[in-house]
Amino acid sequence: MARREARFTCRVKLDHDFTLIPHLSQAGYHLQIRKFLIDDNGNVQEDQEEEFQEKFFLLDFVFGSNRHRRHVAQRLREAGWRQRSLERILDEAFSEAKLILQREKNRRDFRSIPTIRFCVNKFVRWEDELEGMALELSLQEAPRPLPATKESIQALKKVKVEGDIAQECMICMEQLSSGTEVTSMPCSHLFHGDCIQEWLNTSHKCPLCRFPMPTDG
Structure with a gap:
């Protein structure tokens, strides 16, 4: 069937x-x-x-x-x-x-x-x-995702959230409060610094749009 x-x-x-x-x-x-x-x-x-x-x-x-x-x-x-x-x-x-x-x-x-x-x-x-x-x-034998290089993670820009419209970090689902410092990916998606660093230590791709960061592989 x-x-x-x-x-x-x-x-x-x-x-x-x-x-x-x-x-x-x-x-x-x-x-x-x-x-x-x-x-x-x-x-x-x-x-x-x-x-x-x-x-x-x-x-x-x-x-x-x-x-x-x-x-x-x-x-x-x-x-x-x-x-x-x-x-x-x-x-x-x-x-x-x-x-x-x-x-x-x-x-x-x-x-x-x-x-x-x-x-x-x-x-x-x-x-x-x-x-x-x-x-x-x-699919359990499929290749594991590659982490991003430490240099590329350290080079990510720190920006401040602007405006009153609510935004959320799509990794932890908590709000990105206006005026707080967050980390911006090259694709312009914003995340808490700790959240995106932990993510990129496992996978080199943006969790939203799959933008690839540099890897050692």
Whole structure:
């Protein structure tokens, strides 16, 4: 039987974070992807090892912006969402999320930060999962990535983050605060200095665009 693409569902849920000091112009964002395996009899079992989560906080005018949408879409495509329905689903999810945030803002609840959780379920056939595991085993002998040279890492430019629009280090997923010093790759992508140094000590390619740094190989 031919391998099928994974099937996805997405629903929006409201949470509250009571651990942080709330701010009226701030909203929480939480993406949760859970994987489920389906056999030929229709039985469903969750794969506990395949759960993906990321959390961070955004200014309310950044939540749902084009940049935020592109980030969420990229994460879902990386998880295997290939259906053409992705953009329509994101339209519906962000529209619902903004209505929820507006309602919470009108309530003026100063005890917590409203957090929107995108609950995404990924459904995969058992047969396809086994086939993927076999392919992964066959690729274990593949060459390891080459690290960048120490000289090229030390030569990377240090710059200061400018502007008020939220940016994040795509390695640790934490925000690059305005005014702080970060490291710029030759391709102009910005990261925390420690994050990109650790990355380049393993792989010589930019984690976002695969721009190659010099190697000893």
